[in-house]
Amino acid sequence: MDLGFPWWLRVEHFLNIIFISFLVRSGLEILSTYPKLYRSQHTVPGRSWAQFTVQKEPKHKFYTVGGEYSDYSPRIALPGRGLLGLGRYWHFITVTGFVTCWVTYFILLLVTGQWRRYVPTSWDVFPQAWQDMLSYLAFTMPHPVEGMVFNALQQLSYGFIILVLTPLVILTGAFQSPAIANHFSRITRLLGGRQVIRSAHFLCLVGYLAFFAIHVVLVFLHGYLHETSKMVLGHSDNPVLGGTIFTVGLMLLVVLHVVATRWTLADGRAVEKLHNRIVRPWSNLLYKLPARMHYDRSNITGKPVGLDNTTQNFRGSGRPPETEEYFALMANGYEDDYVLEIGGYVEHPMTLTVAELRELAAGHSQTTLHHCVQGFTSIGRWRGIRLSELLDLAGPLPGATDVVYTSFQNMGRDDVLYEGGSYYESTPMVEARMPQTLIAFELNDEGEIPAKNGGPVRLRLETSTGFRSLKWLERIEVVNRYDIILEGRGGYFEDTDFFDRNQLI
Known part of the structure; x- marks a missing residue:
């Protein structure tokens, strides 16, 4: 051969x-x-x-x-x-x-x-x-x-x-x-x-x-010339021609990289x-792959790790809302004052306190791996209620396609790294109804979610990168179009930066 x-x-x-x-x-x-x-x-x-x-x-x-x-x-x-x-x-x-x-x-x-x-x-x-x-x-x-x-x-x-x-x-x-x-x-x-x-x-x-x-x-x-000619012509009978073509190809590759870089910086x-x-x-x-993680209490971040038994709590990212309203919720322990609103394109709009969320959750919890889009990870045990159960209670109307989540956080006010704007996210209905899409109110059996991790209530999207698991959740709204909200890309970072709403990879 x-x-x-x-x-x-x-x-x-x-x-x-x-x-x-x-x-x-x-x-x-x-x-x-x-x-x-x-x-x-x-x-x-x-x-x-x-x-x-x-x-x-x-x-x-x-x-x-x-x-x-x-x-x-x-x-x-x-x-x-x-x-x-x-x-x-x-x-x-x-x-x-x-x-x-x-x-x-x-x-x-x-x-x-x-x-x-x-x-x-x-x-x-x-x-x-x-x-x-x-x-x-x-x-x-x-x-x-x-x-x-x-x-x-x-x-x-x-x-x-x-x-x-x-x-x-x-x-x-x-x-x-x-x-x-x-x-x-x-x-x-x-x-x-x-x-x-x-x-x-x-x-x-x-x-x-x-x-x-x-x-x-x-x-x-x-x-x-001998080797590159083989990769251009299939033989080395004309090394000058083959080597020249290969060299020109490499030069064009460099040009391609320069053009791609400049084009990207100019028109993301x-x-x-x-x-x-x-x-x-x-x-x-990948929406056909719902999360089904197999971790337990022994795996959660916060347990002693390493030879020196170093401990590290579930990592947070971002600054909590800096408003009198949110400070008052923290001071009062959330339970009596916090209310989650669920509305929009539904038959039964509702408001739920943390206590009512706990009652509806009936002790449900899941231990999952958090994937930050940048690369860090943490394992947390989240207690909460599946979003699909809340949606069933609210009853999305025919034609409802997406769910929008808004946060107490305003980026320009609360985090100097970013420009202003209320933080929000959205998911297609298929993602909202995944079995491990959770409205969480407790982390690692600590009684509540710490402020740095999004308390009192946050969203958990376990098939997506971390920034879409919105923290400091204020409202859930069912909609029949997400592309008419603000810049129409489905979330704060999708609107202001270059992130795809589909963050399954």
Whole structure:
């Protein structure tokens, strides 16, 4: 069998250069907004195993995790400048192409028999790979394996990248999706938990960069024109032509990155539209994966962790409302004064106190993993009532499609990191009725939810990223259109920043 360079392999090779380079740069943008890696789900401050920032965590009792952003340069990250939402858009756009490309490549390897170029058929390849490495270290070129276009070391390294590292990066990327990680929570725990998965994903990035650096060196050692001609023309009979075409292609790739970065910084909403066309069709399928987590009291954040039994309460993000009304609720312990309003497009508008919510909840609780959009995690035991039960009591009218949640928090007044505006969120009815969508009033059996975590009552959306689990809940309103509210994108950060309402990934 000819194990040369068929046209489809050459096309896939160039597409992968594009996809991996965009994944690396957009991945660095995502990392920059929470540039710390942990082994523990509890992300205890000061316990990270790696950190890529000189910033220190604020000491104030109430602070927003957005204050930990490190603004990586647009020369490195896509798009740079701490624009997490746009970085996520590019990452998921590129993931769509990258996974499609890899699956297609894998199938073609199987059906054409080209898998033999990467999979050893003899144990002799392994000692020969060691000899090939020694040859490289001695600045001599090892010979290809008989009947192959690669030497043994190249065969093993290419096989590892394509058949091991790439599936691993796809798997660890997928299990950073709240919908996937919380639906398949046993697998999440088997993989070591969300933070181990996040760290493994980062190490995959390091693996790609290391491979790329070594690969480039080897291309030059073997002869740049000779090797690049194979990947353009399928042979090395005309190395000048092949090498020139490949070099021009690399130059165009650089231009593509410059254009993408500048376009993104100039018109983020256009990138958002591109994302919605490419990503939403498949990401919306994740609504079919309701959360069904398997954690218990022994897992919750706040229990002793580590060798020194360090404890860390469920992490908060954001500053509580600073109004006389909210301060009065805190002073009086919430129970008698707080009222949750439920209205809008319903048959039976109602108001409920915390005591009435407790009675309706009948002791229901769930222990779940919180996924911050930036990357931190905490496990909390939430007591509350399923939102679907409240909706059944209120009776949504025919045509009701969405649920809107408003908070006591006003961002400009309460959090100096952001511009003004009342904090709100919305969900499609399918998300509102998921079994672990909760209206919570107690955290970790403490009797109430602390102010920093959204007390007295907050929303829990366990298949979505954390900022959509609205804190300091004031009102629930059923609507038949969410796109006519304020900027029409479905939430505060969706309106003012570049975050998709669909936060299942």
